[in-house]
Amino acid sequence: MAIKRDDYHEFITKIDQKLGVDLQLYKETQMKRRLQTLKDKRGYQSFDSYYNALIRDRVLLEEFMDRVTINVTEFFRNPERWEVLQNKFIPALIQNKHRLSIWSAACSSGEEPYSLAMIMKEYFPSIQVHITATDLDQKILSVAKKGKFSESSLKSLPGHFRKKYFTEVDGTYVIDPSLKRNIEFKQHNLLADPYPKGFDLIVCRNVLIYFTEVAKKEIYLNFSKSLRNDGILFVGSTEQIFNPSQYNLQLAETFFYCKKD
Numbered sequence: 001m002a003i004k005r006d007d008y009h010e011f012i013t014k015i016d017q018k019l020g021v022d023l024q025l026y027k028e029t030q031m032k033r034r035l036q037t038l039k040d041k042r043g044y045q046s047f048d049s050y051y052n053a054l055i056r057d058r059v060l061l062e063e064f065m066d067r068v069t070i071n072v073t074e075f076f077r078n079p080e081r082w083e084v085l086q087n088k089f090i091p092a093l094i095q096n097k098h099r100l101s102i103w104s105a106a107c108s109s110g111e112e113p114y115s116l117a118m119i120m121k122e123y124f125p126s127i128q129v130h131i132t133a134t135d136l137d138q139k140i141l142s143v144a145k146k147g148k149f150s151e152s153s154l155k156s157l158p159g160h161f162r163k164k165y166f167t168e169v170d171g172t173y174v175i176d177p178s179l180k181r182n183i184e185f186k187q188h189n190l191l192a193d194p195y196p197k198g199f200d201l202i203v204c205r206n207v208l209i210y211f212t213e214v215a216k217k218e219i220y221l222n223f224s225k226s227l228r229n230d231g232i233l234f235v236g237s238t239e240q241i242f243n244p245s246q247y248n249l250q251l252a253e254t255f256f257y258c259k260k261d
Helices: 005-019 028-041 047-054 058-069 079-093 111-123 138-146 159-165 213-226
Strands: 099-104 128-135 166-169 172-175 183-187 199-204 227-235 249-253 256-259
Touching: 005 028, 005 047, 028 047, 028 058, 047 058, 058 138, 079 111, 079 199, 079 227, 079 249, 079 256, 099 111, 111 128, 111 159, 111 183, 128 138, 138 183, 159 166, 199 213, 213 227
Parallel strands: 099 128, 099 199, 128 183, 199 227
Antiparallel strands: 166 172, 227 256, 249 256
């Protein structure tokens, strides 16, 4: 059955009003295809009937939020870039200071903030660190807090980290509780909520590729405001920032941008 063009747009308007999630700020072709597949899979002929079901059925709503928030991640994704963070930028950030404030934005199931916690505990043990880990999806944040992962999530993890910081239990890898002490998991909508301030390092990787150019510009501007001067923004491999100076950012290294007021 062909779907009227307005059917989808009415749907995303209702979703914004009901949930505060503005799907107009996501790339339409990708998001519409993703939700069309989900709607059809559940047997709904229109987005209107699908919406009416969502607001009555918590399981359907959680599935919808999982699909919208695109939770795909792993430990130390693009490991050579994490080595640059460890060897170049963290040493620069901690010069003449004993505390580091880090934001892992759109942290999904927690691999990213736990990667940061491992680096700090292993290589910079004298530095006090606070990691704010946020995501739109409350369900995935609950998963992150548990710190239990499949083996596939660990494929880029250095071998000694696996031995030192994980315990295998029935095929699941449970993270060392000591890594949780400096991580605060919180719900946050990058497209709607106020941004926290005062960070030395913001890590937001492989998420903004799903947003429109208008949304990305707003997010980069807000990230810049959230960084301290000389702070670092670490982005994903497909998220090069064109003309970073408009956000008071300078390219410091591939995928790394430095805040300069």
